Amino acid sequence: MARLLLCGLYAERFFSGVSAPVYEFREVCAGDYVKVSGKFLLRADGRLFFLGEAPPHAASFLVNDIGLPFYAQPQEVLPPSDGAVWTTTFEAEGNRFIAVDSFGRLWAMAESAFAITGGYSYSPTLVDDTKTWVACDTAQFAFFGVTSSGELWSGGANTHGQCGRAWNSGAPAPWGQVPGGGWTGVKIEGITTYATTSSGSLHTCGANGVGQCGRGSTQVRFLSFGAVTGLPAGDSPTVVAGNQSCLVVKNGNLYTTGSSTYLRPPVATTYEFQPVTTAPFGGGVAPYSMLGMAAPDANRVAVGASLFVIGWPPGALIGLPADSPLHEQWYEHVFDDAILSMEANYHETWLLVDGEGGPPPPPSGFWTSFNLTYEIP
Numbered sequence: 001m002a003r004l005l006l007c008g009l010y011a012e013r014f015f016s017g018v019s020a021p022v023y024e025f026r027e028v029c030a031g032d033y034v035k036v037s038g039k040f041l042l043r044a045d046g047r048l049f050f051l052g053e054a055p056p057h058a059a060s061f062l063v064n065d066i067g068l069p070f071y072a073q074p075q076e077v078l079p080p081s082d083g084a085v086w087t088t089t090f091e092a093e094g095n096r097f098i099a100v101d102s103f104g105r106l107w108a109m110a111e112s113a114f115a116i117t118g119g120y121s122y123s124p125t126l127v128d129d130t131k132t133w134v135a136c137d138t139a140q141f142a143f144f145g146v147t148s149s150g151e152l153w154s155g156g157a158n159t160h161g162q163c164g165r166a167w168n169s170g171a172p173a174p175w176g177q178v179p180g181g182g183w184t185g186v187k188i189e190g191i192t193t194y195a196t197t198s199s200g201s202l203h204t205c206g207a208n209g210v211g212q213c214g215r216g217s218t219q220v221r222f223l224s225f226g227a228v229t230g231l232p233a234g235d236s237p238t239v240v241a242g243n244q245s246c247l248v249v250k251n252g253n254l255y256t257t258g259s260s261t262y263l264r265p266p267v268a269t270t271y272e273f274q275p276v277t278t279a280p281f282g283g284g285v286a287p288y289s290m291l292g293m294a295a296p297d298a299n300r301v302a303v304g305a306s307l308f309v310i311g312w313p314p315g316a317l318i319g320l321p322a323d324s325p326l327h328e329q330w331y332e333h334v335f336d337d338a339i340l341s342m343e344a345n346y347h348e349t350w351l352l353v354d355g356e357g358g359p360p361p362p363p364s365g366f367w368t369s370f371n372l373t374y375e376i377p
Contacts, residue, residue: 001355002340004028004041007319008348014051021316025333025351035341036352038092040077046085046102048077050095077109077124091137093345098143099124104132106145127175135185141172144186144193152183152195160191161223162206168223178225189241195225200236202228202248210244211271212258218271230272231255242299248273280308280330300344307333307342307351318349 005025012020014028028051035042039051079085080101090099097109106127127145135146141157154163155175161168164178182198192206192213203225204213211218214228231237231250238249245258254276300318301308309318309331319333337355344350 001030002033003030003353003355004033004036005351005353006348007316009316011316011348023316023320025319025349033340033352035088035090036343036350037090037341038094038097038343040090040092040097041352042086042088042090046079046087048079048086048090048099050075050077080105080107080124080126089134089136093139096138096141096143097124098127098136098138098145100133100136100145103129104134104148105129106131106133106136108143137186137188139188140191142188142191142193143175144188144195146183146186150182150184150198152178152180152186154178154193157191160207160221162188162191162193164193164195164205164223164225166224168221180225184236185239187239187241189246190244192241192244192246193225194239194241194246196236196239198236200234202231202237202239204228204246210259212241212244212246214246214257214271214273216270216272228257228273230257230270230274240301245299246273247276247299247301280332300342300349302339302342302351305335305338305353307335307339309333317347 004027006014006028007022007025009021010019011022011026012018015022015026032044033041034044041049041051043049077086077097080103082103084101084103084105087100087102090097092098095109097107099107099109101107106129107124108127109124131151132148133145134148137144138156140162142154142162143156145153147153152164153175154165154173156163156172158165158168158173159170163173165173165176166179178195183195184198185196187194188206190207192208193204195203197203202214204215205222205225206213207221208215208217208219213222213226214230215222215226216229231248234251240247240249242258245256248255255273256276257271257273299310307318318331320331335351335353337353339351340354341352342350
């Protein structure tokens with residue numbers, strides 16, 4: 001059993017249809033869920049639910065679409081008709097969606113389908129069934145997939161070279177293979193892309209105005225993938241990237257680059273990865289999710305049963321009262337059970353928390369209410 005919790009700048013529309021802030025985490029639903037990404041929620045049996053607004057022409061892939069107001073009713077994304085189900089290898093941003101099914105095939109939906117296949121579709125569209133896909137990601141209309149043989153493919157928005165194919169353009173890039181091989185994973189946030197390799201190295205491309213690529217400069221953009229500087233050799237890194245920052249767990253230690261100055265003491269940066277010295281959760285952990293932005297700057301890191309926050313975010317974005325002070329130091333929210341998954345974006349924070357327990361006693365009045373609004377079938 002897991003509980004889906006939500007707070008945010010406009011999150012009240014989810015509960016009542018009114019666009020207003022929600023200053024405390026509220027329970028949306030509870031069930032056997034394993035992952036939340038974008039506005040998609042995955043159940044352990046492979047059923048996938050879309051929690052956003054259903055467009056009028058979406059009946060081809062949604063069930064339970066009964067014309068209720070915005071955010072009022074979840075809809076199920078129907079799986080392929082040949083017995084496959086959805087897996088935890090999926091990523092979404094809003095209603096954009098890229099996913100791997102249980103047969104290892106790659107699918108896309110909405111703007112992702114248009115960028116990859118050339119046809120806009122609100123039903124899952126098959127991208128490729130000739131390879132076995134093992135990883136994928138999407139952000140800002142760019143889309144990526146990694147195959148079991150170490151190929152990296154990209155398509156969609158490529159204004160800053162974030163597709164990693166040696167050129168950039170205002171027009172979407174067609175779906176194509178990135179040069180090189182041995183790729184094992186990919187993460188894109190904003191218009192900067194981070195990819196890992198079988199040798200344990202991290203490569204980046206795309207926007208780099210504040211050094212978020214970690215390649216030793218603030219060159220405006222990198223059109224091709226290149227290795228970062230400042231990370232030691234060793235284990236393959238776990239990458240958690242924000243819009244203008246990146247946090248990496250490597251060999252049990254934390255490193256960061258880009259605009260997240262709150263993550264370490266103010267120093268003259270070399271625009272390469274540097275150890276994080278101010279994090280209260282130390283090394284040896286892999287954060288589930290984080291987002292770092294210039295405005296609002298809200299770094300959110302989930303570790304175990306705790307949500308750590310640092311930066312200058314609006315209170316509603318992280319579940320704090322409207323009159324909360326701005327944070328230059330880490331603040332911790334403690335839950336009864338472990339955080340399984342987190343979706344942290346510009347307007348909302350979604351948490352999938354394990355167990356059936358309620359909120360802990362509010363240490364400073366920050367936790368005020370949990371409201372069950374509906375059950376997903």
